[in-house]
Amino acid sequence: MATAAGDGAPRLLIVEDEQPLARAMARTLRSRGFEADIALTGAEARERFTTTEYALILMDIRLPDESGYGLLGELRSLRPRTAVVMISGVDDPELGRAAVEHGAYGYFVKPVGATEMYLAAVNALRRRSLELEYHANLERLEAMLAERADQMARAADLQAGMLPASPFKLNGFEVAAHFAAAREISGDFYDWYQPDPRFLAVTLGDVMGKGLPAAIMMATVRAALRGSARLEDMEEGVNLAARVMATALEVNHAYVTLFHGLFDCSNGELHYIDAGHGYARLLRGATGQEPLLERSAPIGIFPDSRFAVGKVTLDPGDTLVVFSDGLIELRPDLATRDVQLPYDARRASSAQELVDILAQGTKGRDLADDVTVLALRRL
Secondary structure (H helix, E strand, O other), X not given: OEEOOXXXXXXXXXXXXXXXXXXXXXXXXXXXXXXXEEEOOHHHHHHHHHHEEOOEXXXXXXXXXXXXXXXXXXXXXXXXXXXXXXXXXXXXXXXXXXXXXXXXOEEEEOOOOHHHHHHHHHHHHHHHHHHHHHHHHHHHHHHHHHHHHHHHHHHHHHHHHHOOOOOEEEOOEEEEEEEEOOOOOOOEEEEEEEEEOOEEEEEEEEEEOOOOOHHHHHHHHHHHHXXXXXXXXXXXXXXXXXXXXXXXXXXXXXXXXXXXXXXXXXXXXXXXXXXXOOOEEEEEOXXXXXXXXXXXXXXXXXXXXXXXXXXXXXXXXXEEEEEOOHHHHHOHHXXXXXXXXXXXXXXXXXXXXXXXXXXXXXXXXXXXXXXXXXEEEEO
C-alpha cells in the first residue's frame, strides 16, 4: 500500500470535479510542504483511497457521479483514522452540520483562500495526530489491562490451589470452609492441617489494605505456623510470621488479622490466638453460643506485639465458627458478638452445610469484600 510515511510529508487527496480549482489547491498545498493527489470523480477517489493511505482528504460535497456524503461514509468505514474536510459551493449550515455528523473534521465554503485552506489542513492533521496518539495510548492501556487480567487470573488460580479441599473429616471432627472472593485476588485465606494425628490446626486470616495478595501472606503464615506446630510453640509461630511479614506490611501500609487454633482431637481442647480478628463463635450444640474472649493486636500494627493464647473446650456436637469481616456486609447483625447465628445454621447437620448457609448470597453478587467462613465441629 502506498504511503507518504517514508519521506515524512503528509499525503493529501483533493477530491474536486472542477479541474482548474483542484490543480490550484494542489499547487498551494505542495508549496507548503504537502504531497497532494487529485481525484475528479467519486470513482477515481475511491480507487485512490483504497490503494493509498492518505493523512487528509479534502472533498467536495457535490461530485458528478455521486454524493460526497456517501463517499465520506465509505471512507470512514474503510479508513477510520483518515482526516476528512468537506468543501461546498453552497453556504448552508445544514450541509455543514450533516458533514460533521458523517465524520468530517470541518466544512468550508468555496472559494477557499490559500491561507484558509492551509490552516484547515494543518488543524485537521493536528487533530488527526492527537486522535492517533489517543488510540495508540488506548491500545497500549488495553494490552496492559489484558496482561494484568491474565496475571491476576493465574494468581487467582494459584491462590485457589493453595486452599485445602473442603470438607475434611476424620474420626472425632469435621472441618469445612466456604470462600468467595470479591476480586480476582482475595485478601482472605484459610488453612488446616494435622501436625500429628492427635492435633488439627485451623487458620483464617485477612490481609487488610489489599496491597499484598493473600497468596503471599498465606504462604508466609503457613510456613511459619507449620514450622511451630506444637502447642507450646503457638505464640512463637505467630511471632515468626509477624517478623517475616513485617517489611512487606510496612511498605504496603497493610496489616493482617489472624485466627489460629490448635484442636486436640483426643479431648476437644482448643488453644487459639486471635490477632485482631474478632469474628469467632463457639456454638454449644444447637442452642448455646459463646464468644471467644482472648484477643491480641493484628499482625503489623505494633512491632512488639505479644499474642495471647486462649483456651476453650469443644464438647461433642459443639462447633467453632470463624468468619471474615466480609460476611458482615451480607449479615450486619453478626457484627455484634452476642447475636446468635441464624437458626438454620445452628441446626445444620454438618460443618459444610453450616458454612454454606452463612455464606448464602455470595454467588452472582458484586461483593464489596471477600467472604470466608470456617467451621470446626467436634463429632
